[in-house]
Amino acid sequence: MSRVWWILLFLVLVGSVVLELVRPYYLDPQHLWEYPTFYAFYGFVGCAVIVFVSKWIGKYWLQRPVDYYTRHQGPEPVRPAGTEEGENV
Amino acid sequence: MSELPPLLPFFAGAILLPLIPRAARAWFFLLPPLAALAMLAGLEDGTILTVPFAGLELVPLRVDRLAMVFGWIFSIAAFIGGVYALHLRDTGQQIAALLYVGSALGAIFSGDLFMLFVFWEIMAVASAYLVWARGGSTGYRSGMRYIFVHLFGGSLLLGGILLHYGTTGSLAFDVFTTQTVATWLILLGFALNAAIPPLHAWLADAYPAATVTGAVFLSAFTTKTAVYTLARGFPGWEILIPVGVFMALYGVVYAVLADDIRQLLAYHIVSQVGYMVTGVGLGTEMGINGATGHAFTHILYKGLLFMGAGAVLYATGRSKLSELGALGKYMPWTVALYMVGAFSISGFPFFSGFVSKAVTLEAAELLSHYNVAMLLYLASIGTFLHTGLKLPYFTWFGPAPEQGYDPKPIPWNMIAAMALAAALNFFLGVFPQALYAILPYPLDYQPYTYGHVLHTVQLLAFTFIAFWLLRSRLGGEPFIALDTDWFYRRPSRFAYEAGPQLVARAFGAVERAAYGLAAGIARLGQDPVGRIFGAPAVSSGRGGTDGSESRSTSFRISLGAMILIALACIIGVVVVTMSGPG
Numbered sequence A: 001m002s003r004v005w006w007i008l009l010f011l012v013l014v015g016s017v018v019l020e021l022v023r024p025y026y027l028d029p030q031h032l033w034e035y036p037t038f039y040a041f042y043g044f045v046g047c048a049v050i051v052f053v054s055k056w057i058g059k060y061w062l063q064r065p066v067d068y069y070t071r072h073q074g075p076e077p078v079r080p081a082g083t084e085e086g087e088n089v
Numbered sequence B: 001m002s003e004l005p006p007l008l009p010f011f012a013g014a015i016l017l018p019l020i021p022r023a024a025r026a027w028f029f030l031l032p033p034l035a036a037l038a039m040l041a042g043l044e045d046g047t048i049l050t051v052p053f054a055g056l057e058l059v060p061l062r063v064d065r066l067a068m069v070f071g072w073i074f075s076i077a078a079f080i081g082g083v084y085a086l087h088l089r090d091t092g093q094q095i096a097a098l099l100y101v102g103s104a105l106g107a108i109f110s111g112d113l114f115m116l117f118v119f120w121e122i123m124a125v126a127s128a129y130l131v132w133a134r135g136g137s138t139g140y141r142s143g144m145r146y147i148f149v150h151l152f153g154g155s156l157l158l159g160g161i162l163l164h165y166g167t168t169g170s171l172a173f174d175v176f177t178t179q180t181v182a183t184w185l186i187l188l189g190f191a192l193n194a195a196i197p198p199l200h201a202w203l204a205d206a207y208p209a210a211t212v213t214g215a216v217f218l219s220a221f222t223t224k225t226a227v228y229t230l231a232r233g234f235p236g237w238e239i240l241i242p243v244g245v246f247m248a249l250y251g252v253v254y255a256v257l258a259d260d261i262r263q264l265l266a267y268h269i270v271s272q273v274g275y276m277v278t279g280v281g282l283g284t285e286m287g288i289n290g291a292t293g294h295a296f297t298h299i300l301y302k303g304l305l306f307m308g309a310g311a312v313l314y315a316t317g318r319s320k321l322s323e324l325g326a327l328g329k330y331m332p333w334t335v336a337l338y339m340v341g342a343f344s345i346s347g348f349p350f351f352s353g354f355v356s357k358a359v360t361l362e363a364a365e366l367l368s369h370y371n372v373a374m375l376l377y378l379a380s381i382g383t384f385l386h387t388g389l390k391l392p393y394f395t396w397f398g399p400a401p402e403q404g405y406d407p408k409p410i411p412w413n414m415i416a417a418m419a420l421a422a423a424l425n426f427f428l429g430v431f432p433q434a435l436y437a438i439l440p441y442p443l444d445y446q447p448y449t450y451g452h453v454l455h456t457v458q459l460l461a462f463t464f465i466a467f468w469l470l471r472s473r474l475g476g477e478p479f480i481a482l483d484t485d486w487f488y489r490r491p492s493r494f495a496y497e498a499g500p501q502l503v504a505r506a507f508g509a510v511e512r513a514a515y516g517l518a519a520g521i522a523r524l525g526q527d528p529v530g531r532i533f534g535a536p537a538v539s540s541g542r543g544g545t546d547g548s549e550s551r552s553t554s555f556r557i558s559l560g561a562m563i564l565i566a567l568a569c570i571i572g573v574v575v576v577t578m579s580g581p582g
Helices: A003-022 A038-062 B008-019 B022-028 B031-042 B065-084 B091-109 B113-132 B136-168 B181-193 B201-209 B212-233 B240-257 B261-282 B285-316 B332-346 B352-366 B370-396 B412-430 B432-436 B450-473 B492-526 B528-533 B547-579
Strands: A063-065 B048-053 B056-062 B479-481
Touching (some): A003 B450, A038 B370, A038 B479, B008 B031, B031 B065, B056 B113, B065 B285, B065 B412, B113 B136, B113 B201, B136 B181, B136 B201, B240 B261, B240 B370, B240 B479, B261 B285, B285 B332, B285 B370, B285 B432, B332 B370, B332 B412, B352 B412, B352 B432, B370 B450, B412 B432, B528 B547
Antiparallel strands (some): B048 B056
């Protein structure tokens, strides 16, 4: 990304955090998510958790080779009229 | 004021389309959506059209605010999809799409369960064609699985409807208040079309296999019709709250693993429909407003995302992240317009998803379901991560693939349709009251509060930072991820062995036995005396020396003997008969 975008992003990041620290939305926080800048942490940690947990599930449980279903499939079926050989896109 | 169901232009269009010159059919496709929009404008709230049929009072048209929201967006989506498909010269797909949209509208405006079921089934068949039309083995097999799963769902629905009719004597489609076997079967039938796990695998299986234009239509109608039926029949069924939250996160996890860009988007349909199902489960006026409002914006931005992914497939013939990258310079307009859809689905301020998600989240918070709201925020993070960051980064930016490109130019109409959808997404984001005004219940809500905007910006900006740090782990991998379709795809091999193969083998065994018997009889006929009485075949000694000659000679001899025996028998019978008494 170009330098301009990075500077803009940096301003948004710092700006959104500083703004809430200066002027909190919840004046009397009762829950965890009412503390200032909670959502910044949530975004960062949540994203990392999604990536690691999903990749872990995929690696140890769900991922299979691309031909997993097709390598054992039966002979080519009889095609209904009009669906000729080859893929349309 | 008209009292005609708005599906009529679509069904009439499907009949008339083949009569139009081939080159004009794509343009003709735009007329039914426009006619339907005009008819919707003329429909009055509360209109009910009843038709007596076989002793039943059928209701092909029931107009209320809930149905109207879906009526508007379905007609708009059909128009945008029609513009996207203007370059298409495929009458089959055009007719299927018209029937599909028409039956979706029919289902929305049905006032009774019988009509609903009929349109439900037409939808299944018409939409399956959009998968089949892709051609090739993958499209054909995917389409077959799609239609079978939907016929199974339709059977659940029909069973539920019949049981419900048998016990209550009513076919009216209103809120189901009691939990019976019948209502649960109906709920399961709806849940299958809403792609609620574990009944969702058809979606991620079929949508990536559909045609470029077909997938745009598929993304809009089936799941949202199901959301409508859930909102109509099952508001406040609390089971739908955890189910909806689970859906929202389920789609996110699978989207991490998806390699195909349209499969990634398909899993995000599951995720986004989770918001709507949660809203229905909350059941309050705010919750139903959230579900319907989100369905409205979802159709606009998800259609836009599928159009962008379809443009990539159209231009390159590829749809896998592991085979894409650095494509942005070939299609700058597609990238820019896709990003509008990505910002919308991620809930950026000033884009449509922001204003509709907020209503569902507000509904959850008003009922003190804070954990629900927090988990839906987590799903939002995942949504931005995939559709807003991972997909565009590894498709249009990021490292170039090993195999170079020669992209086809993208037709102007595809760009125009994307621009239209993007404009509507932006419009609804900036003027949320335009959306709120048509929701089923009055809504006095302002999404643009200091806290809401600030928290959303924090959430999304820091998601980006985490993505940027982890991006090396997020590239597409050439794998598939097992989903619940494993339960019918994996055993299919054994079913094939136990079903068609077993029958084929049995036929083979019987066939061999029959041929063996015939061969035995033939051998017996060649030399019956020798075979029966054990005498060796008599060789006349005349003719050649090969066996066939000698066998045929012996056969002639025994034939002569048999004729003599037969003659003797006949003479004997005649003598006995004539010498008898009388």
